[in-house]
Amino acid sequence: MNNNWSWDIFFDAFPKVLEGLGITLGLTIACYLFALIFGFIWTFVKRIPITPIRWVLLWIMEFIRSTPPLVQLFFLYYAWPIVPYIGVTLDPFTSAVLGLGIHYSTYIGEVYRSGIDSVDRGQWEAARALNFSTGQKWTKVILPQAIPPTIPMLGNYLIIMFKEVPLASTVGVSGILFMADEFGSQHWKYLEPITIVAILFLVLSYPSAILISKLEKKMNRRFNKKATSKQIQENKGAVS
């Protein structure tokens, strides 16, 4: 390998790496939406009254959360097509959406759950006292209070997802990391293109992070819930 930093290479690589940005952003959105929708499944797991079912689902959730998303991605991409009866061949993009989407849905589910739990007990009791139906209880009382405090947390997960998406380059999704790698193998120069990738991430995620922390402060002021900010902090720690 040629061991010197070269600005010429840097500027040659830049447009090439940039070509992958559309895919990276598109995949981020797709994975994120999938996780947002799939997250609902996990939200109510702890409320399932039938113990064995609850128990099995909780362990599945724990299993998904505690094992590497990279391995889950490989499983879907390489192994899923060969699984008898239910196996289907997945293209790289789809397997990334499923793999990362399912992995992070377990975290998103926790965010939803913490939002619901942050609603004061008295609110449930008040809803009962006013004789609301179950549907009314959720749509009129619980959800309007549960959703707003989760918005900054969900915003954080969008940034987290953005930073996890380059994992998909390992199965051939041609995002910015893939492009950098390709450029590297063609020119036998890796440091410049990978530095460009790092810069792109920084330039895109840092302002978003600032935006979200502003949103978070605004939300906290508006709703003035101590529990909420604590849960946000807990959830920030959940994933990188």
Next chain:
Amino acid sequence: MTEPIVMYKDVHKSFGDVKVLRGVDLDIKPAEKVAVIGPSGSGKTTIIRMLMTLEEPTSGDIIVDGKNLWHMEKGGKLVPANEKHLREVRGDIGMVFQHFNLFPHMTILENCMTAPVNVQKENKTSAKERSIEMLEKVGLGDKLDNYPSQLSGGQKQRVAMARALVMRPKIMLFDEVTSALDPELVGEVLEVIRDIAKEGEMAMVLVTHEMEFARDVADRIVFLDNGVIAEQGPPAEVLENSTNERLQSFLHRFRR
């Protein structure tokens, strides 16, 4: 006449644009008990917080036992005090807070022992002995190994007093020590302060809303209004014979 142990000289304090103190002059003699009263926002808490070095005056001097608290001499000039100087001068001052501020990760006994052992470098056995003695004095000899979270507000405040007293301060500051307590717990705390006051040797500055208590314990009452001392004197005079209108209307709210 004895030298004052604390002297405030034209002390001003602003928080941003808000002027809290606008020139306070106040002398406190050794063993004197001074109660500071006044409407909220009059700056009475700020007065003792500056003496405890929790708040720095904007201008003016505070002299403690002949030493300038917030300034020190360096090359013949007065410069702002550093941490070392502050520690030297505030060593004789103790304080009890409105919200107790006990250390929640330490037992009651450890709360009392930590400063003598770590700050005054007293040996553990004697610090422990004195701490137990002090806790017994405030009526908590049976709670030594409890944590603060297991105590009532009144008990916490009594621990806080024991913790301050173990340091053998010459000056004790009390910052509205009963205002965070349930009414039925106020009595036990005031009782302890009365006992301490009777023993005599310590100067005490009490910021308080308890007028009857102030009259009982204090040698002098200072009425602070709008950032200045508006009236001061022996309790009976200040509470009954003052002609200061602001003081009258302030006191009126306490007599119902």
Next chain:
Amino acid sequence: MITINAIADIFPVLMKGVEITVTVLLASIVLGYFIAFIAGFGRLSNNVILRKFTGFYVEVFRGTSLIVQLFWFYYALPILFGIEIGSDFWAGVLAISLNYGAYMSEIVRGSIQSVAKGQSEAATALNMSRFQRMRLVIFPQAVRMMLPEFGNYLILMLKSTSLVSLIGMTDILYYGDILRSSNLSQAPTVYLLVLVFYFILALPLIWLTKKMESISKKGVASQ
């Protein structure tokens, strides 16, 4: 199909990778926590340069992706330091520990800042020095707040060690990939087993996290 025979073939091969996975994990945990404390205190320092520098470090590492950092170190370390031998190990450990160290430094900073102001004031009133206030009063309380979050990061770090297979380190996933490429029909069994391996490694960490949470709850009830 998953058969006992297949598992018996695969299991010993994957076992060969456990040592590297665990070594990288332990090294990253130790270094990561160390960095977290240094950077956490750095951001609270009175020294402007130190504060800005650690702030810059934290934002850069939180703002970019771990896998990108990993590749960057992998390519940059030999150039920067001329280390060739073992540089993949250090690239892996440095990337993981610097990345998570940045996140965890925010926990250190946040916990220290969230100790009530009255605690520091009470310590001042007992004439403690700045250092004594931190050592005796603030830090012991802050650590209890950090524990549950630190626990979560153990599992995140374990998961992230799988990335080192991408730079050629022979961890569990690396051997899994080798098995898959030599016999694709085994892929489902191989990757399921790899996942089970990681899950088994995660179990003690999950247990430890729960433990840390309960210590933290018990340690300090607010006044």
